[in-house]
Amino acid sequence: MNLDSFSHGQIKSKIWLAENIEKYLCNNIVVLGSWYNLTAFILKTRGYKGSILGIDIDPSVKEIANKICNTWYIQGEVENITGDATNIPLTHEVVINCSSEHMTTKWFDNVQQGSLVCIQSSNIIDNNDPWYVTNPSPTITSFVEKYNLSKTLFCDTLRIQYDNWGYDRYMLIGIK
Numbered sequence: 001m002n003l004d005s006f007s008h009g010q011i012k013s014k015i016w017l018a019e020n021i022e023k024y025l026c027n028n029i030v031v032l033g034s035w036y037n038l039t040a041f042i043l044k045t046r047g048y049k050g051s052i053l054g055i056d057i058d059p060s061v062k063e064i065a066n067k068i069c070n071t072w073y074i075q076g077e078v079e080n081i082t083g084d085a086t087n088i089p090l091t092h093e094v095v096i097n098c099s100s101e102h103m104t105t106k107w108f109d110n111v112q113q114g115s116l117v118c119i120q121s122s123n124i125i126d127n128n129d130p131w132y133v134t135n136p137s138p139t140i141t142s143f144v145e146k147y148n149l150s151k152t153l154f155c156d157t158l159r160i161q162y163d164n165w166g167y168d169r170y171m172l173i174g175i176k
Contacts, residue, residue: 001064004130005036009160013120013169014042014098016158021118021173022046024153026093030055032085032107033099037065040078044069054080055088090115095176101133105146111176119147122160123168140170149174 004010017039027050031039034054043052052072054065065080072078085097085107095111097103098120111117121143125136137143140157154173160166 001036005038009167009169010038011042012160013158013171014039016169017096017098017118017120017171018042018046020154020156020171021094021096021116022048024094024116024173025050026116027051028092029053029094029096030090030092032090032095032097033057033102034065034080035061035099036068037078037080038068039096039098040065040069040072044072044078050077052078053092054078055083055085056080057082057084086110094118100146101135101137104135108147108176113150113176115176116153116173117147117149117176118171118173119143120169120171122170137170140168143170144172147172149176151175 029052031054034056037054040052040054059082062080062082066073069078090110091112094116096118100119101121121137123138124131124133125138127133152174158169160169
């Protein structure tokens with residue numbers, strides 16, 4: 001298990017996501033690049049009642065995601081599957097992608113028109129270990145320009161700062 005999934009920046013950005021998307025949520029959510037699906041864990045512990053599907057391309061994360069979300073997995077409210085988001089039709093009411101810097105924008109083409117979309121990225125441009133950024137967004141403007149939304153509900157930057165280093169986390173919520 002990669003404990004970086006519980007790092008300060010990971011958790012802070014997912015709580016920020018939950019705080020800003022909760023008022024828009026509908027009955028079924030898909031989380032792309034879900035990793036250990038801490039997004040589902042945080043949304044569920046904050047009281048979200050609908051179903052959440054986590055999709056990640058790495059088959060080794062599914063079992064851990066199911067254990068982290070065990071309460072809701074057993075109740076049938078959270079499901080985690082292995083899959084490639086660029087090849088799956090996304091017909092869910094809500095599509096969340098906190099990993100957009102790690103995949104091409106092709107997944108966005110699979111999102112159904114009218115869906116609520118929440119996308120996160122950062123200004124980190126390092127494609128080496130441990131970042132593996134393959135789709136960088138050096139500015140929030142470059143990030144927003146990648147995703148053609150019919151309506152923007154939220155767009156902002158969260159600064160993640162440490163003693164002598166930091167980065168900006170971007171988030172866009174809107175209707176495709």
